[in-house]
Amino acid sequence: MSTTTGDPRPRVRTGPDGVAVLGWRCTGCGYPVAQAVLRCPLCRGPVAESAFSPEGEVWASTCLRVRVPGHTPPYAVAYVVLDDGPRVLVHTPGDRPLPPSTRARVTGTSGTGDLLAVPAGEES
Amino acid sequence: MSAAFVHGVGTSRFGRQPGVGAPSLVQQAVTEALDDAGVDDVRELDAVFAGTVFGAPGTAQRALQLLGITGVPILTFENACATSSTALHEARHAVLSGRFGRVLCLGVETMTLHFSGPITPEETDAEGRAGLALPGVYAMVASRYEHLYGLEPKALAAVSVKNRRHGALNPRAQHGAEVTAEEVLASRMVADPLTLLQCCDISDAATAAVIGGERGVGRDVRIAASALRSGELWDHRSTHPWGYELMAGVAADAWHEAGIGPGDVDVFEVHDAFTIGEITATEALGITEPGGGCDLVLSGHTALGGRQPVNPSGGLLSRGHPLGATGLAQVAEAVWQLRGEAGARQVEGARVAAVETMGGGTAGIDGNGCVVVVLGG
Numbered sequence A: 001m002s003t004t005t006g007d008p009r010p011r012v013r014t015g016p017d018g019v020a021v022l023g024w025r026c027t028g029c030g031y032p033v034a035q036a037v038l039r040c041p042l043c044r045g046p047v048a049e050s051a052f053s054p055e056g057e058v059w060a061s062t063c064l065r066v067r068v069p070g071h072t073p074p075y076a077v078a079y080v081v082l083d084d085g086p087r088v089l090v091h092t093p094g095d096r097p098l099p100p101s102t103r104a105r106v107t108g109t110s111g112t113g114d115l116l117a118v119p120a121g122e123e124s
Numbered sequence B: 001m002s003a004a005f006v007h008g009v010g011t012s013r014f015g016r017q018p019g020v021g022a023p024s025l026v027q028q029a030v031t032e033a034l035d036d037a038g039v040d041d042v043r044e045l046d047a048v049f050a051g052t053v054f055g056a057p058g059t060a061q062r063a064l065q066l067l068g069i070t071g072v073p074i075l076t077f078e079n080a081c082a083t084s085s086t087a088l089h090e091a092r093h094a095v096l097s098g099r100f101g102r103v104l105c106l107g108v109e110t111m112t113l114h115f116s117g118p119i120t121p122e123e124t125d126a127e128g129r130a131g132l133a134l135p136g137v138y139a140m141v142a143s144r145y146e147h148l149y150g151l152e153p154k155a156l157a158a159v160s161v162k163n164r165r166h167g168a169l170n171p172r173a174q175h176g177a178e179v180t181a182e183e184v185l186a187s188r189m190v191a192d193p194l195t196l197l198q199c200c201d202i203s204d205a206a207t208a209a210v211i212g213g214e215r216g217v218g219r220d221v222r223i224a225a226s227a228l229r230s231g232e233l234w235d236h237r238s239t240h241p242w243g244y245e246l247m248a249g250v251a252a253d254a255w256h257e258a259g260i261g262p263g264d265v266d267v268f269e270v271h272d273a274f275t276i277g278e279i280t281a282t283e284a285l286g287i288t289e290p291g292g293g294c295d296l297v298l299s300g301h302t303a304l305g306g307r308q309p310v311n312p313s314g315g316l317l318s319r320g321h322p323l324g325a326t327g328l329a330q331v332a333e334a335v336w337q338l339r340g341e342a343g344a345r346q347v348e349g350a351r352v353a354a355v356e357t358m359g360g361g362t363a364g365i366d367g368n369g370c371v372v373v374v375l376g377g
Ligand SMILES: [Zn+2]
Pocket: A026, A027, A028, A029, A030, A031, A040, A041, A042, A043, A044, A045
């Protein structure tokens, strides 16, 4: 349903070592970012492509129960701060949001391109 | 110019009124504001600072020509929900700097033209594309707030009950019906923990204010301070809920310029697009300490009749939220309160008012923009 050409959502890579969330990291100050950047937003230093850990901690969460184009309610979402990485918005299973401080793991992307995550330690 | 003043304010009717259109809404609001300011000749206006979020290019010019307001510079601002507050802030500085003697500020939004239900999230935004609609943004605020301080549903409900009780006294309110806490909590869940009656409604409306210098007219209301910032990066380093640090920073700027603090303010209009927004705003403004916002509303401190009423107009929850028009609606209420013209919802003896508008929707930052205006004193 999208008419947007460049998808702004973070991307993942699935390889023999599992899933990694792709993004950029400043080679000077280490700032991690999942959005495409030419320079570091903090220090204007050069950035290098980076693969971040799929695991992290839930920062906040909710479940959307209204119609949103391209999404079927109800759907639970969470901000997850990836270990040594950026904070990303993920979709989680079911309609019970994962409480803040829960450990979570990104497992891939949905058919429509959203990041998916489950409680860490659970199978996807 | 040592100070800028609000010479007059006006609004259209608020509501879902898809057949009306921006030109008609603008004429309603501007006609009232010009009459209120005693401006008989539109050639007394030196510029128009307009605002709309979803309006088509030329929305302001298309409407203003019908009022004979042509020729002067007409600038259109966009700053999400803080759009017309931003126009007011900039108009004030244009007057203070001497660039313009008198500026008409205008906010207009015809939301039913663009949306049949809630605002759809922006597809070019990383989180909007992932389905994080605005109720979700505020629900995330509630989630984080609960994690930090605890959050009882009854406190969220109390904001809606209070503001809708206030709105029942406001003939301009889109939703003038009172509700009970039970009804608020039993209404349909929109984004956990925010239920339908904790969410503002979209609206079609226009609002206006005439800003100028001191002219010795007793009804004119002095703008004691105004502050505007956009959000800082809001990322993996952040601990506070979305918008909190931006609101607190802008409020600190405004208190510093006004030379007063939140305890000196008699009445507030704050951005209660969702109930949790009022709770965090009252903390960020410094009315109470972080984590104290629930007790503040539950204690009655912020109700009409309390020590510092918040949203006597009914707020966005009751008045409706025509995005680009909301900021000046808040300012209009503050002006009426300070003049003693607020009717059944009048805060007795109000001398100082503060307005806070928070605009958001862009992932990665702590808010598109926030404006705090201090009036009177
Ligand atoms: Zn850097």
